[in-house]
Amino acid sequence: MRSGSVRETSSPRYLQIAEDLAEQIQKGVLPPGQKIPSESELMDRYKVAPGTARKAVAELRTTGLIETHHGRGSFVKSRPPVNRKSSDRFRRSHRKAGKAAYLAEAEQAGATPSVRVLYIGPTEAPADIAERLLVAPGTQVLARRRLYFSDGVPTEEATSYLPWDIAKDIPELFAENPGGGGIYARLEDHGHTLAEFTETVRARLATKPETTALSLSPGAPVIHLTRNAISDAGRVVEVCDTLMAADQFVLDYRIPASD
Amino acid sequence: MRSGSVRETSSPRYLQIAEDLAEQIQKGVLPPGQKIPSESELMDRYKVAPGTARKAVAELRTTGLIETHHGRGSFVKSRPPVNRKSSDRFRRSHRKAGKAAYLAEAEQAGATPSVRVLYIGPTEAPADIAERLLVAPGTQVLARRRLYFSDGVPTEEATSYLPWDIAKDIPELFAENPGGGGIYARLEDHGHTLAEFTETVRARLATKPETTALSLSPGAPVIHLTRNAISDAGRVVEVCDTLMAADQFVLDYRIPASD
DNA sequence: CAGTGGTCTAGACCACCTG
DNA sequence: AGGTGGTCTAGACCACTGC
Numbered sequence: 001m002r003s004g005s006v007r008e009t010s011s012p013r014y015l016q017i018a019e020d021l022a023e024q025i026q027k028g029v030l031p032p033g034q035k036i037p038s039e040s041e042l043m044d045r046y047k048v049a050p051g052t053a054r055k056a057v058a059e060l061r062t063t064g065l066i067e068t069h070h071g072r073g074s075f076v077k078s079r080p081p082v083n084r085k086s087s088d089r090f091r092r093s094h095r096k097a098g099k100a101a102y103l104a105e106a107e108q109a110g111a112t113p114s115v116r117v118l119y120i121g122p123t124e125a126p127a128d129i130a131e132r133l134l135v136a137p138g139t140q141v142l143a144r145r146r147l148y149f150s151d152g153v154p155t156e157e158a159t160s161y162l163p164w165d166i167a168k169d170i171p172e173l174f175a176e177n178p179g180g181g182g183i184y185a186r187l188e189d190h191g192h193t194l195a196e197f198t199e200t201v202r203a204r205l206a207t208k209p210e211t212t213a214l215s216l217s218p219g220a221p222v223i224h225l226t227r228n229a230i231s232d233a234g235r236v237v238e239v240c241d242t243l244m245a246a247d248q249f250v251l252d253y254r255i256p257a258s259d
Numbered sequence: 260m261r262s263g264s265v266r267e268t269s270s271p272r273y274l275q276i277a278e279d280l281a282e283q284i285q286k287g288v289l290p291p292g293q294k295i296p297s298e299s300e301l302m303d304r305y306k307v308a309p310g311t312a313r314k315a316v317a318e319l320r321t322t323g324l325i326e327t328h329h330g331r332g333s334f335v336k337s338r339p340p341v342n343r344k345s346s347d348r349f350r351r352s353h354r355k356a357g358k359a360a361y362l363a364e365a366e367q368a369g370a371t372p373s374v375r376v377l378y379i380g381p382t383e384a385p386a387d388i389a390e391r392l393l394v395a396p397g398t399q400v401l402a403r404r405r406l407y408f409s410d411g412v413p414t415e416e417a418t419s420y421l422p423w424d425i426a427k428d429i430p431e432l433f434a435e436n437p438g439g440g441g442i443y444a445r446l447e448d449h450g451h452t453l454a455e456f457t458e459t460v461r462a463r464l465a466t467k468p469e470t471t472a473l474s475l476s477p478g479a480p481v482i483h484l485t486r487n488a489i490s491d492a493g494r495v496v497e498v499c500d501t502l503m504a505a506d507q508f509v510l511d512y513r514i515p516a517s518d
Numbered sequence: 519c520a521g522t523g524g525t526c527t528a529g530a531c532c533a534c535c536t537g
Numbered sequence: 538a539g540g541t542g543g544t545c546t547a548g549a550c551c552a553c554t555g556c
Contacts, residue, residue: 012544015467038522049546050312054523062478064463071522071553092518133483194516201512203462203505205323219321221480221505223462229516246462246480253460253512257453257488259351271525299543302519307525313542330541527553533543 009256017046017056018063024073025065025076030079036066055071063101064247067217080245081109081150085225086252090093090197098180102148102156117176118145120158122164129161132228140178142167142174147213150248154214164193166237184229187237195232201225203246214245221246276305276315276320284324284335286448291337295297295325321478323482340368342409344484345511348458350441352485357439361407361415370409376435377404377416383422388420391487401426401433406472409507413473417501425451425496443488446496458512460484462505473504480505 011019021037024030030184037045042053057074059190068074088094089101106113123143130137132246143150148156160183162173172178172186179186184194214222223246229238270278280296282291291362298306301312316333319325327333347353348360382402389396400420407415419442421432431437431445438445443453461483465475473481482505488497 014544016330023422040522050548055544057523059467063466063539064464068523069554071525072555073522087512090514090516092516162398196516197514199462199512199514201482201510202508203480205478205480219464219478221458221462221464251460251463252512253346253458255346255349255456257349257351257455273525299541309529311526314525316542327542328535329543331536332541519556520555523552525549526556527549528547530546531544533541534550535539537538537539537540 002068013046014052014055015049015059017048017053018059020032021056022063022065027033027117029086029171030076032076034076035073036060036076039072062219064220080153080155080248081106082250083109083111083155083248084250084252087199087254090194092188095181095185095188098185100180100182106150109150112152113170114149114152116147116149118147120144120174120176123161125161128226129239129241130225133161133163133236135163140164145174148155154245155248156242156244157213158240161239161241162237166190183238187229187231192231192233192235192237194229194237195234196230198228198230199225200227214243216245223249223251225251269388272305272307273311273314273346274318276301276307276312277318280315280488281322281324284319289335291335291336295319295335298314299331303480320476323476323479326474326476338408339412339414339507340370341509342368342370342414342507343511346390346458346513349453351447351453354444354447357444359441365409367406369490370410371411373408373411375406375408377406377434379433382420384420387485388498388500391485392420392422392495394422403432413504414470414502414507415443415501420500421496424447437460443498446490449460451490451492451496453488453496454493455489457486457489458484459486460510468501473502473516475504482508482510484510 012171025068030036039050039053039057042056043050057068061068065076065077067077071135083105084103094101103113121143122140124138125133125135125141127137130139133141135141141164144160146158147154148158162239167173170190171184173183188194203221204224206214206220206222210222227240228236228238231237260390269351287296289334298312298316299307301315302309315414316327325333326335326336326456342364344364348364353360355498362372382397383397384394384400386396389398393473393503400423403419405417406413407417426432429445429449447453462480463483465481466475469481470479471478483502484503486499490496503505
């Protein structure tokens, strides 16, 4: 029937509705946790057919503004605190002060951080990690896999890989808590002075297992960060593979303009 | 009507259809670039209503297996070449050699790069940009908005913002092509020697307008990068806001471990 | 049980692309 | 002009949730 709608604006009706609701969320009219109008209510209010109301809600869902529960309704998502990962979190002065990077950063975001160690022990290096560590694929390395929480919700899964010949001499690396300054401080204690780090950043959608590990909604984006720690001898002494819920992190980098 | 369908499997019909097609793509029955059956053909083949066929296609699209072009059809995606953004693309020596960063990087990825200028001219600074430029929101600044293509497909939209008092004296900044070494070289020509850059990286799902601008499928992830260029006088002389298709970029950074 | 979202039907018209 | 996807209507029934 296409109705008698005047069609002043060229934008699709379902997007107009979505935008209208998004505005109410932005302005706080619909605060976090609040239930948004049901689909039938939207049909009445905007005088549209069921399918149109549904598409409006679906749009808000992919935008990440709401989450939907079958049989209950759709609810405004609460903004998670943003964790910043600044590039100077690896400054030696921080390590000497005994700071653990993730603790400081999470607290700065106003969240209560916690960690759970998932595994510490020998592993066969996956192909991409082996390549970075300059060892043959399948070589035994030390893996340290941790899950980080912010206010109790999992936000980040990180796995550190270290060459076995380096790790075997540093008993702290096998402990759940490697001590003040983290594993980088322990590496430096044992003569592996760090010269620089390289980080590789990718973003993509979470896989099925990743959505469960980080308790994400399907289709949620993640940031995949891989870091090499390089000693002054030029050796890659650690590779850290990190998966983050994209909506909870901002990465900051400083780049000198010098030649 | 719900028809006399037997409903042996509990999975929704539209997902069964999507999975069926996905399997054909995986097996190579539908090779990259191949047009998948039209929606009306799917209706006939699977005996479903239009809406159901549509949802099946939509599912494949969010999975990233196909891309859809209005009026033409849906096509199996081919894996795009990856563009790396390395942190030393801003080295002064590169500027002096007259290299444009995006050209060099795209070519390295084995792709043919191109640019389209969308707008160059005065703009009122958006709030977040104004904050970075240390000017009042709504202040007039120079905006340079470009769309970058890799092998003809849009991959990146970038907008540079420059304070008007700086830009007004540099006529090249108002030209589509600012000359060898880009706008950073022109800034240095005019006494604004660059000391460092800071980059902020976020990842999220594309909004509807962004999906059309970069011709992405809805639900596709994007990398949002904001860069401040800081002169040796300590002033932010440019802010560049970049939106990238996440599946086409890898960001590399070097971080010194020094104190 | 009533209310909610999830799936599906069977049409209609519009907007875009290609020949 | 004919085919394609994009939007929309107006219903139906199913599945999950909470009272």
